[in-house]
Amino acid sequence: xxxxxxxxxxxxxxxxxxxxxxxxxxxxxxxxxxxxxxxxxxxxxxxxxxxxxxxxxxxxxxxxxxxxxxxxxxxxxxxxxxxxxxxxxxxxxxxxxxxxxxxxxxxxxxxxxxxxxxxxxxxxxxxxxxxxxxxxxxxxxxxxxxxxxxxxxxxxxxxxxxxxxxxxxxxxxxxxxxxxxxxxxxxxxxxxxxxxxxxxxxxxxxxxxxxxxxxxxxxxxxxxxxxxxxxxxxxxxxxxxxxxxxxxxxxxxxxxxxxxxxxxxx
Numbered sequence: 001x002x003x004x005x006x007x008x009x010x011x012x013x014x015x016x017x018x019x020x021x022x023x024x025x026x027x028x029x030x031x032x033x034x035x036x037x038x039x040x041x042x043x044x045x046x047x048x049x050x051x052x053x054x055x056x057x058x059x060x061x062x063x064x065x066x067x068x069x070x071x072x073x074x075x076x077x078x079x080x081x082x083x084x085x086x087x088x089x090x091x092x093x094x095x096x097x098x099x100x101x102x103x104x105x106x107x108x109x110x111x112x113x114x115x116x117x118x119x120x121x122x123x124x125x126x127x128x129x130x131x132x133x134x135x136x137x138x139x140x141x142x143x144x145x146x147x148x149x150x151x152x153x154x155x156x157x158x159x160x161x162x163x164x165x166x167x168x169x170x171x172x173x174x175x176x177x178x179x180x181x182x183x184x185x186x187x188x189x190x191x192x193x194x195x196x197x198x199x200x201x202x203x204x205x206x207x208x209x210x211x212x213x214x215x216x217x218x219x220x221x222x223x224x225x226x227x228x229x230x231x232x233x234x235x236x237x238x239x240x241x242x243x244x245x246x247x248x249x250x251x252x253x254x255x256x257x258x259x260x261x262x263x264x265x266x
Contacts (some may be wrong), residue, residue: 104225
């Protein structure tokens with residue numbers, strides 16, 4: 001254990017090891033059953049609807065990546081401990097879970113049309129939360145590389161179990177990976193928009209489809225949105241905690257390297 005870590009950071013590192021193990025474990029019966037139900041649902045949804053969802057998701061993510069819409073007004077927090085950042089992150093998550101639940105309840109009570117409209121609204125709420133979270137952990141979303149990190153976090157939270165390991169490795173190695181990212185004007189070409197929306201759709205379909213059932217839509221809408229924000233929040237916070245510890249270890253390693261000395265020859 002690194003003696004330079006605070007007690008809180010040491011405890012966080014232990015908790016992250018357990019989270020990593022849980023995150024990467026093989027899918028269980030419930031996960032497989034949910035995926036099977038989602039697959040059947042998708043098979044009966046007309047292709048035009050799939051195309052519309054794909055275009056909607058792509059549009060929202062492009063807005064997040066290329067515009068100022070989701071960028072927080074407050075600058076990134078600097079000069080505070082990981083514990084203080086985690087406290088701020090918990091406050092943000094609590095607020096956005098309540099916001100998502102209220103939006104889901106209203107949409108669920110409004111029938112099928114409002115229920116369908118809830119999909120893009122919910123993604124927007126998630127994006128706003130992730131941008132705020134980045135600033136809580138000291139990273140500026142004005143940097144396109146930070147917005148790409150946010151996209152990786154989002155994908156990790158709502159991807160299939162088969163894709164999680166590769167995404168997680170990208171996040172863990174971010175201090176090194178961000179150096180090799182493509183230029184800001186071309187990185188969108190490297191994003192598989194269709195795969196992104198399919199993974200997201202398949203993960204949330206079952207809960208969100210229940211929202212469209214008359215009579216229980218409001219209750220299910222609030223429950224689904226609250227749960228989805230909570231899942232995203234826990235994954236995102238752990239990603240930023242992991243990044244904090246990895247960057248601290250990287251900086252320490254760089255500082256410990258022997259410095260080259262030059263001698264003047266007479």
